[in-house]
Amino acid sequence: MVPCRQYKIAIVQLQTSCQLKDNLVKIEKFIRVAAQEGAKLIAFPEVMNIIDSHTPSYSESDGGETFRLLSRLAKTLGVYIHGGSWSETIPASKKHYNTSYLFDDKGIVVGKYRKIHTFDITDPSGQIYRESDTVTSGQEVVVVETPLGKLGFAICYDLRFPELHRLLALKGAEIIFNPSDFNLMTGKDHWEVLLRARAIENGVYMIAADQYGQNAKMLAYGNSLVVNPWGTVIARAGDGEQILYADIDLDGLAEIRNRMQTLENRQSEVYRLSENAQNVARNTDGK
Numbered sequence: 611m612v613p614c615r616q617y618k619i620a621i622v623q624l625q626t627s628c629q630l631k632d633n634l635v636k637i638e639k640f641i642r643v644a645a646q647e648g649a650k651l652i653a654f655p656e657v658m659n660i661i662d663s664h665t666p667s668y669s670e671s672d673g674g675e676t677f678r679l680l681s682r683l684a685k686t687l688g689v690y691i692h693g694g695s696w697s698e699t700i701p702a703s704k705k706h707y708n709t710s711y712l713f714d715d716k717g718i719v720v721g722k723y724r725k726i727h728t729f730d731i732t733d734p735s736g737q738i739y740r741e742s743d744t745v746t747s748g749q750e751v752v753v754v755e756t757p758l759g760k761l762g763f764a765i766c767y768d769l770r771f772p773e774l775h776r777l778l779a780l781k782g783a784e785i786i787f788n789p790s791d792f793n794l795m796t797g798k799d800h801w802e803v804l805l806r807a808r809a810i811e812n813g814v815y816m817i818a819a820d821q822y823g824q825n826a827k828m829l830a831y832g833n834s835l836v837v838n839p840w841g842t843v844i845a846r847a848g849d850g851e852q853i854l855y856a857d858i859d860l861d862g863l864a865e866i867r868n869r870m871q872t873l874e875n876r877q878s879e880v881y882r883l884s885e886n887a888q889n890v891a892r893n894t895d896g897k
C-alpha cells in the first residue's frame with residue numbers, strides 16, 4: 611500500500627456470542643462490507659471472536675482459526691485489519707494473553723500487543739472482576755509504522771493508564787487503538803471522558819471499537835467511538851452491532867500538534883515517573 615495521509619477507517623461494534631463459528635461468519639460479513647465501502651483499515655473490539663475467551667476454555671496460538679480468517683481477508687480485500695483482541699495460548703500454562711493482532715494488506719501480522727493492565731476491579735454494583743485469574747499481563751509497549759501512520763496499541767482497561775498512552779505518543783503513535791469490552795456500570799461515566807482525554811493530551815486519534823449489550827459476564831457499554839486529536843468525537847455507534855466510518859487526516863493531526871506543543875512542552879525533569887523520583891520528593895518534603 612502506498613503511504614496515505616487521508617483515508618477512511620471502519621470500526622465494527624459487535625455483540626460477540628459464545629459460538630466461535632457464528633462469530634467468525636459475522637466478522638467476515640462486516641469486513642467485506644467495510645472494504646466494499648472503501649475503508650483502508652478495519653478495527654474490531656476486545657474478545658472479538660468468542661465472548662467467553664476471558665476463561666481458559668478457548669484460546670488460539672498464532673496461525674489459529676481467527677488468525678487465518680483475518681489474514682486471508684486482509685490479503686484478498688487489500689485492507690489492514692486490527693483484530694480487536696482474542697485469547698492467545700501460552701504453552702504449558704492455564705492462563706492466556708489477551709492479544710491484539712494487526713494484519714497488513716498482504717495478510718501479514720505487522721503488529722502484536724498483549725494487554726498490559728488486567729481488569730481487576732470492583733464495579734459500583736459490587737461485582738468483582740479478576741481478569742488476572744485467567745490472563746497474564748503483557749510486558750511490551752507497541753507502536754508500528756505503517757503506510758497508514760504510526761499505530762499504537764492498548765486494550766480496554768489500559769485506557770485508564772495515561773502513562774501507557776503518553777509513552778505510545780512519545781514512541782511516535784499517531785493513532786491509538788483501544789478495542790474494548792467496556793462495562794456499562796463504569797462506561798456510562800468514564801468511557802468517553804477517558805477517550806477524549808487520552809486524545810487531547812497526546813494529540814492522537816483514539817479508535818475505540820466496543821462490545822455491545824449482554825454478554826457472558828456483564829452488560830457491555832457499546833458507544834464505540836472515534837475521537838480526533840482535538841478531542842472531538844467524530845463517529846459514535848448507536849445500539850446494536852454496526853459499522854462506523856470515520857475520516858483520518860494525519861496532516862490535520864500534525865497541525866494540531868504544532869499548535870498545542872503538548873509533547874514538546876513537557877517538563878519531565880520536574881515530574882519523573884519512576885518510584886525513585888517519588889521517594890526523592892517525599893524525602894525533600896521531610897515526610
Ligand SMILES: NC(=O)CCC(=O)C(=O)O
Binds near residue numbers: 656765
Ligand atoms: N475488559 C475490560 O478491560 C473492561 C474495562 C472496563 O470496563 C473499565 O471500566 O475499565
